[in-house]
Amino acid sequence: MVHEDGLHCPKIFCDFCEKQIAESGNVVWLCDLEKDEQCATSILFAHKGCDKQYTSDGAFYLWQELDSFLFYLFNNSKIDFNKAKEHAKLLASF
Numbered sequence: 588m589v590h591e592d593g594l595h596c597p598k599i600f601c602d603f604c605e606k607q608i609a610e611s612g613n614v615v616w617l618c619d620l621e622k623d624e625q626c627a628t629s630i631l632f633a634h635k636g637c638d639k640q641y642t643s644d645g646a647f648y649l650w651q652e653l654d655s656f657l658f659y660l661f662n663n664s665k666i667d668f669n670k671a672k673e674h675a676k677l678l679a680s681f
């Protein structure tokens with residue numbers, strides 16, 4: 588969350604260089620199916636290229652484009668888009 592112009596604005600920052608991610612980026616995670624079949628793991632946000640050194644012994648490195656990740660997250664959250672838009676309008680103006 589970033590405080591700008593009197594508002595608290597949700598933004599995404601790269602977990603590797605700590606700068607804001609705008610437009611394109613990746614979501615990355617490590618998955619070791621031998622330890623966890625569900626691959627329930629934490630994710631990291633990254634600029635494209637900032638995550639090149641991200642590795643771990645025995646785990647698969649996986650990634651997804653940030654735009655599709657956010658779309659799937661929204662869809663999997665079962666949030667009604669129109670209700671969410673109206674709720675956001677109550678909190679801030681665009």
Ligand SMILES: [Zn+2]
Nearest residue numbers: 601604634637
């Ligand atoms: Zn970065």
